[in-house]
Amino acid sequence: MMKGKCLCEAVEYEITGSLGPIYNCHCSKCRRWHGSAFRTRASINKNQFEWLNGSKNLSSYKSSENVTKFFCKTCGSPLISTYENKPEILGIPLGGIEGITEANIEAHIFVGSKATWHKITDPVPQFENWPVSEDAVRKTNT
Ligand SMILES: [Zn+2]
Numbered sequence: 001m002m003k004g005k006c007l008c009e010a011v012e013y014e015i016t017g018s019l020g021p022i023y024n025c026h027c028s029k030c031r032r033w034h035g036s037a038f039r040t041r042a043s044i045n046k047n048q049f050e051w052l053n054g055s056k057n058l059s060s061y062k063s064s065e066n067v068t069k070f071f072c073k074t075c076g077s078p079l080i081s082t083y084e085n086k087p088e089i090l091g092i093p094l095g096g097i098e099g100i101t102e103a104n105i106e107a108h109i110f111v112g113s114k115a116t117w118h119k120i121t122d123p124v125p126q127f128e129n130w131p132v133s134e135d136a137v138r139k140t141n142t
């Protein structure tokens with residue numbers, strides 16, 4: 001079991017089981033949302049995730065037709081993403097999760113829109129956009 005929280009600690013969550021595929025997303029939206037070179041995120045099944053505290057302190061933003069981002073309305077920390085076309089899956093940034101000792105980054109995704117000032121120096125595979133089907137995500141996670 002893993003726990004995570006936002007910067008002001010008003011919102012806390014718990015994840016059971018293991019994380020699905022972990023990607024570094026280099027798209028311009030993730031860059032702006034996180035204020036960093038890229039977003040390291042995992043997919044998990046919705047039933048692996050529970051808010052422990054502060055679910056009333058959430059705000060949300062529909063960043064595209066398919067994606068809604070949830071964040072703490074006090075401190076602004078990015079928390080989860082939900083997908084209209086994959087309602088059983090959540091996206092979660094690893095930075096807010098505590099106690100992760102090892103993470104296998106499977107891919108750099110959306111490298112076509114990577115920050116010009118950031119250099120990818122590891123041998124992890126790079127993709128122009130999303131590398132796996134929803135089925136692959138589901139399989140990894142069950
Ligand atoms: Zn907060």
Ligand SMILES: [Zn+2]
Nearest residue numbers: 025026027030
């Ligand atoms: Zn992205």
